[in-house]
Amino acid sequence: MLDQIIDSGKKATRDGFGAGLHAIGQQNDEVVALCADLIGSLKMQAFIKDFPERFFQVGIAEANMMGIAAGLATAGKIPYTGTFANFSTGRVYDQIRQSIAYSHKNVKVCASHAGLTLGEDGATHQILEDMGMMRMLPGFTVINPCDYNQTKAATIAIAEHYGPVYLRFGRPSWPNFTAEDQKFEIGKALLMSEGSDVSLFATGHMVWNAVEAAKIVAAEGISVELINIHTIKPLDEEAILESALKTKAVVTAEEHQRNGGLGDAVAQVLSRKAPTPQEYIAVNDSFGESGKPVELLSKYGLGVDDIVQAIRNVIKRK
Amino acid sequence: MADIQKLKQIASQVRRDIIRQTHSAASGHPGGSLGCTDFLVALYFDLMEHDPSFNMKAKGEDVFFLSNGHISPVWYSVLARSGYFPTAELATFRQINSRMQGHPATHEGLPGIRVASGSLGQGLSVAIGMALAKKLDGDDKTIYALTGDGELEEGQVWEAMMFAAHHKVDNLVVAVDWNGQQIDGPTEEVMSLGDLPAKWAAFGWEIVHLEDGNDMEQVVAKLNEAKSKTGQGKPIVIMMKTEMGFGVDFMQGTHKWHGKAPNAEQTADALSQLEETLGDY
Numbered sequence: 139m140l141d142q143i144i145d146s147g148k149k150a151t152r153d154g155f156g157a158g159l160h161a162i163g164q165q166n167d168e169v170v171a172l173c174a175d176l177i178g179s180l181k182m183q184a185f186i187k188d189f190p191e192r193f194f195q196v197g198i199a200e201a202n203m204m205g206i207a208a209g210l211a212t213a214g215k216i217p218y219t220g221t222f223a224n225f226s227t228g229r230v231y232d233q234i235r236q237s238i239a240y241s242h243k244n245v246k247v248c249a250s251h252a253g254l255t256l257g258e259d260g261a262t263h264q265i266l267e268d269m270g271m272m273r274m275l276p277g278f279t280v281i282n283p284c285d286y287n288q289t290k291a292a293t294i295a296i297a298e299h300y301g302p303v304y305l306r307f308g309r310p311s312w313p314n315f316t317a318e319d320q321k322f323e324i325g326k327a328l329l330m331s332e333g334s335d336v337s338l339f340a341t342g343h344m345v346w347n348a349v350e351a352a353k354i355v356a357a358e359g360i361s362v363e364l365i366n367i368h369t370i371k372p373l374d375e376e377a378i379l380e381s382a383l384k385t386k387a388v389v390t391a392e393e394h395q396r397n398g399g400l401g402d403a404v405a406q407v408l409s410r411k412a413p414t415p416q417e418y419i420a421v422n423d424s425f426g427e428s429g430k431p432v433e434l435l436s437k438y439g440l441g442v443d444d445i446v447q448a449i450r451n452v453i454k455r456k
Numbered sequence: 457m458a459d460i461q462k463l464k465q466i467a468s469q470v471r472r473d474i475i476r477q478t479h480s481a482a483s484g485h486p487g488g489s490l491g492c493t494d495f496l497v498a499l500y501f502d503l504m505e506h507d508p509s510f511n512m513k514a515k516g517e518d519v520f521f522l523s524n525g526h527i528s529p530v531w532y533s534v535l536a537r538s539g540y541f542p543t544a545e546l547a548t549f550r551q552i553n554s555r556m557q558g559h560p561a562t563h564e565g566l567p568g569i570r571v572a573s574g575s576l577g578q579g580l581s582v583a584i585g586m587a588l589a590k591k592l593d594g595d596d597k598t599i600y601a602l603t604g605d606g607e608l609e610e611g612q613v614w615e616a617m618m619f620a621a622h623h624k625v626d627n628l629v630v631a632v633d634w635n636g637q638q639i640d641g642p643t644e645e646v647m648s649l650g651d652l653p654a655k656w657a658a659f660g661w662e663i664v665h666l667e668d669g670n671d672m673e674q675v676v677a678k679l680n681e682a683k684s685k686t687g688q689g690k691p692i693v694i695m696m697k698t699e700m701g702f703g704v705d706f707m708q709g710t711h712k713w714h715g716k717a718p719n720a721e722q723t724a725d726a727l728s729q730l731e732e733t734l735g736d737y
């Protein structure tokens with residue numbers, strides 16, 4: 139099963155968002171889009187070209203964008219906001235909290251350039267706290283798809299779900315390996331490869347690194363159960379428990395702080411229902427820096443080798 | 457009297473540094489950097505009293521804050537050429553394990569930087585805070601800050617403007633890089649700024665008009681004029697018209713070079729238009 143996971147050619151997840159937005163724009167007239175001076179970075183050009191009257195440029199004013207989106211949603215529109223992940227969350231947290239989350243507005247907060255793989259722009263832009271912030275907001279759905287195809291499918295699927303959604307994706311070209319015609323089910327973990335020795339729960343760009351790590355340890359005779367947790371909230375507790383009870387060892391992998399992200403979400407389930415040794419692949423209470431995506435992942439402990447080591451370590455703790 | 461000829465020579469070298477940094481990093485923001493070169497050179501090599509041995513608190517020194525942090529290449533070059541750190545370090549711009557972060561940061565301890573910037577709209581507030589502290593300390597030096605024009609779309613800037621006038625923060629000189637460009641296009645198309653000088657005036661600021669922020673003589677004269685207006689109960693803003701990409705013909709006057717690095721051929725072309733005056737790093 140692991141051998142069947144192959145890269146069909148690198149593409150950026152943000153391009154998947156752009157394609158998904160255009161597709162859902164064609165299918166659903168209620169979908170509107172907003173952007174804060176980052177049209178090209180968010181790949182929103184196709185939507186804007188075909189639906190200019192349903193697009194609003196708000197300039198460099200993210201807080202205003204969130205408020206306007208809440209107003210549009212109040213009248214039944216389905217607004218998709220587009221800016222970098224940092225400016226989609228931390229910059230506007232209270233606007234989202236009050237006008238969108240607490241007021242239960244159907245706004246889709248779509249965030250590109252998340253995490254270290256943003257690269258050269260450096261720590262001011264590399265948010266690693268966003269999933270934690272967003273999953274703490276009651277009623278928010280938090281999604282971090284792993285590749286182009288999954289991001290496109292998720293972008294389309296969230297229009298059908300009523301409620302606020304945080305959709306997180308990234309800047310770099312990255313392996314594209316999930317099915318092109320997949321149906322995206324919010325909250326349903328995706329089993330990528332069955333295994334028996336360790337459960338590897340990964341999200342976002344880290345799913346590909348997890349695939350590579352699983353292939354490496356397979357050669358040592360370690361059987362990895364690889365599960366793609368594209369939805370951090372609501373978390374697929376059933377899938378996580380079932381796998382952890384079978385393998386009795388867990389590794390989580392995410393492009394995020396250790397505090398507050400996927401690892402913490404998984405640990406919360408396990409500690410209540412099935413205490414299991416767990417290793418975290420995540421940034422350990424540190425800011426990022428400028429550099430190339432892959433070298434940064436390596437420096438901050440998110441490389442393929444780090445996952446391999448975490449798998450070996452957690453098995454020893456069984 | 458300022459030696460305009462010398463300042464122009466420095467500016468030419470700084471522009472070379474900007475091109476070379478962004479080219480070797482294959483990323484970064486040459487457009488705004490080139491447009492603001494004359495301003496930063498005049499500030500650091502003529503107007504400000506500052507000490508390159510660098511002290512965070514800057515007692516008895518003039519201080520500069522860059523709010524539009526994406527134009528880090530021009531600031532890094534000016535700081536290095538002023539003696540804050542070796543010019544050789546410019547070669548590490550945007551590389552891993554460097555102090556030359558994509559956007560200015562204090563985190564790696566780069567001398568000359570007092571607060572991180574890059575997320576737009578925050579620098580003016582910080583500059584006001586330090587200006588207040590100078591007053592509390594009886595320090596009569598001046599705080600300078602630079603903001604982009606697109607950056608003015610952020611609401612926090614207007615909160616800061618209101619505060620500075622209300623609290624009579626008159627030891628503060630802010631320049632607006634009024635290049636009329638931002639990422640998605642001309643500011644008038646993205647989010648029109650309207651009558652900017654009238655808006656600043658309505659918020660209680662003293663206005664200084666700088667018609668050509670890429671003419672060194674005018675830059676120096678207007679900076680001095682702004683400085684002469686400090687201490688009179690009002691914060692001062694310089695409405696500084698510049699051209700994005702100034703000094704490199706194919707980058708000039710378009711948002712297309714806001715955040716795009718030149719390739720090898722473009723770099724050679726750009727460098728052929730900029731005299732090497734102080735020696736490349």
Ligand SMILES: Cc1ncc(C[n+]2csc(CCOP(=O)(O)OP(=O)(O)O)c2C)c(N)n1
Pocket residue numbers: 174175176198225229487488489524526527574575576577603604605606607608633635637638639700714
């Ligand atoms: C809060 C925030 N939103 C968005 C961005 C992305 N961004 C970087 S520069 C820029 C345009 C800035 O325009 P302006 O201030 O006019 O600078 P110029 O393009 O003229 O250099 C934008 C939108 C950012 N850095 N910070």
Ligand SMILES: [Mg+2]
Pocket residue numbers: 604605606607633634635636637638
């Ligand atoms: Mg501008």
